[in-house]
Amino acid sequence: MPEAPGPDLPGPEEVAGFFTDAGGAYAFARWGRPVAPVVFGVEDATLATVKGAFQAMAQLSGLDLAETDPELGMNCMMFFFRDWAELADLPDLDRLIPDLHPLVERLTREGANQYRLFRFDEAGAIKAAFVFLRMDESLSKMPADALALGQVAQLWLLWSATAFAERAPLARAGGTVILRPDVAAVIRAAYDPVLPAAARDASHALRLYARIAAAGGQSAPAAKNRADRGA
Helix, strand or coil, X not given: CCCCCCCXXXXXXXXXXXXXXXXXXXXXXXXXXXXXXXXXXXXXXXXXXXXXXXXXXXXXXXXXXXXXXXXXXXXXXXXXXXXXXXHHHCCCHHHHCCCHHHHHHHHHHHCCCEEEEEEECCCCCEEEEEEEEECCHHHHCCCHHHHHHHHHHHHCECCCCCCCCCCCCEEEECCEEEECHHHHHHHHHHCCXXXXXXXXXXXXXHHHHHHHHHHCCCCCCCCECCHHHCX
């Protein structure tokens, strides 16, 4: 039997909680293909920081990054903007996002500052993700490295809507933004090839926990986001 993870790593209930919605339904999915990201609405310096976050997550999980996706072209799109109404003016976005205009109206009405949308393949694995960030006062105050790493971490798996409602996925170590050790351990274990790419049965959380416990935390360090990883 594997030893239990250390105090900074999640137990079985915590693992299940990352993928269980408010109604008690369990839903897990990871990417089933290399991620081909593109970022809109940022300057070059911020773009390098966002790219560093993608590289950090790829290194942590073992998932490859790609220049393009054979089926979709770019399969991971991040949009930074000031007002939800700006999305209505982006050419062809309504072809990618179903019911774009009603969605924009709803998000505006709710005062939301972020929204994520996933698409899945026949096996239930993630095949595309769209991230929309309205840079309100709250998001604008965040350091670029923290904002980038936190957002990329949240699209690396299909987390529940409440997974980070009370506590962000990030921490700081010596002034460096890192993933929380428990979040990093879950991401690394989730991409273990012995586990399925998607699951709807909560027993999957026990298998995921077993992989974390087997690693003992030693092979699941928090991922550091370094902007100097290349532009």
